[in-house]
Amino acid sequence: MRDRLPAFPWDKLEPYKKTAAAHPGGIVDLSVGTPVDPVPESIQKALIAAADSPGYPTVWGTPELRDAITGWAERRLGARDLTHHHVLPIVGSKELVAWLPTQLGLGPGDKVAYPRLAYPTYEVGARLARAEHEVYDDVTALDPTGLKLLWLNSPSNPTGKVLGKEELTRIVAWAREHGVLVFSDECYFELGWEAEPVSVLHPDVCGGSYEGIVAVHSLSKRSNLAGYRAAFLVGDPAVLGPLLEIRKHGGMMTSAPTQAAVVAALADDTHVTQQRARYAARRTALRDALVRHGFRIEHSEASLYLWATREESCWDTVAHLADLGILVAPGDFYGSAGERFVRVALTATDERVAAAVERLSRA
Ligand SMILES: Cc1ncc(COP(=O)(O)O)c(C=O)c1O
Numbered sequence: 001m002r003d004r005l006p007a008f009p010w011d012k013l014e015p016y017k018k019t020a021a022a023h024p025g026g027i028v029d030l031s032v033g034t035p036v037d038p039v040p041e042s043i044q045k046a047l048i049a050a051a052d053s054p055g056y057p058t059v060w061g062t063p064e065l066r067d068a069i070t071g072w073a074e075r076r077l078g079a080r081d082l083t084h085h086h087v088l089p090i091v092g093s094k095e096l097v098a099w100l101p102t103q104l105g106l107g108p109g110d111k112v113a114y115p116r117l118a119y120p121t122y123e124v125g126a127r128l129a130r131a132e133h134e135v136y137d138d139v140t141a142l143d144p145t146g147l148k149l150l151w152l153n154s155p156s157n158p159t160g161k162v163l164g165k166e167e168l169t170r171i172v173a174w175a176r177e178h179g180v181l182v183f184s185d186e187c188y189f190e191l192g193w194e195a196e197p198v199s200v201l202h203p204d205v206c207g208g209s210y211e212g213i214v215a216v217h218s219l220s221k222r223s224n225l226a227g228y229r230a231a232f233l234v235g236d237p238a239v240l241g242p243l244l245e246i247r248k249h250g251g252m253m254t255s256a257p258t259q260a261a262v263v264a265a266l267a268d269d270t271h272v273t274q275q276r277a278r279y280a281a282r283r284t285a286l287r288d289a290l291v292r293h294g295f296r297i298e299h300s301e302a303s304l305y306l307w308a309t310r311e312e313s314c315w316d317t318v319a320h321l322a323d324l325g326i327l328v329a330p331g332d333f334y335g336s337a338g339e340r341f342v343r344v345a346l347t348a349t350d351e352r353v354a355a356a357v358e359r360l361s362r363a
Helices: 009-021 041-049 063-077 093-103 121-128 165-177 237-250 256-267 270-292 314-323 350-362
Strands: 028-030 087-090 111-115 132-136 147-153 181-185 213-218 231-235 296-298 305-309 326-330 342-345
Touching: 009 028, 009 314, 009 326, 028 350, 041 256, 063 087, 063 213, 063 231, 063 256, 087 093, 087 237, 093 121, 093 147, 093 181, 093 213, 093 231, 093 237, 111 121, 121 132, 147 165, 165 181, 231 237, 270 296, 270 305, 270 350, 314 326, 314 342, 326 350
Parallel strands: 028 326, 111 132, 111 147, 147 181, 181 213
Antiparallel strands: 087 231, 213 231, 296 305, 305 342, 326 342
């Protein structure tokens, strides 16, 4: 086990968490991007209405859930001609990221590639399958030999970078030319600020064919449903069919009340607009305060994070902010290229964000 997985990085942050928690005004925790605002009432009601669910749910989900997913993907992502065979519910996207290489049957000799600065679970997934892993700056510069799975992540965690339509089109064409399967993690799709995220399923990118491409979407950030564990895949039926079979054998099903809640969540855009407005206000306040405090912000045009540097080791920045009672994530959690950055999450209440802004402005 130990040789297969990296050390769990968040444990390294514990001493700084203690320092921040000792601040007389209390900790402002901007480290883990976990939602703090309420679950919208209509979603809670749908969950409660489905509370009497004694039977096993199905892995593929109810027909209502599949309809909700295809309808949403056509409306929001611009995808066309989707059927139920183009969708697969998952138990939050983290489990998918961690187990996808294994469920695809990848192993030693196969390669999984993901961005140089990335969500650490892409590497975990490759390691759990005992496959090789490789990071990239430019996808088309990768050696396609043995490359079986290519992860895209736009908007990016941690940098907030968005891949434009031309770049995505170029990447999809390259992957198809080399027979490489593309999984595009689009879990921050609804959180574009200075850039409009584009899905890999958009006809301008994929040419109206889903061959070799799958998009990953999550309700965690969009609808404050991280506690429900709700996400889904949309894309190539030739990939999703076998995945469905494997996940049926493995019992990877979302609970029936959660499935009902997702139907309600995907039918409603109003709560997404409201949540976006909350994050936009926190983002502006934190960004301005960080810049005034001497930080430089890079990318961060979308997603739930500010990618910030004081041109020093990330651990020095973490220590400096912990003294102000503010906890952030060190950039090296996301790859050594992040060692001079910290990731500042927008997921704190307005009151806590105001406290952080006040402390940054005073110091
Ligand atoms: C890039 C990325 N993918 C996937 C996830 C997992 O999200 P969830 O399991 O809540 O759907 C996260 C969570 O922060 C993430 O940042």
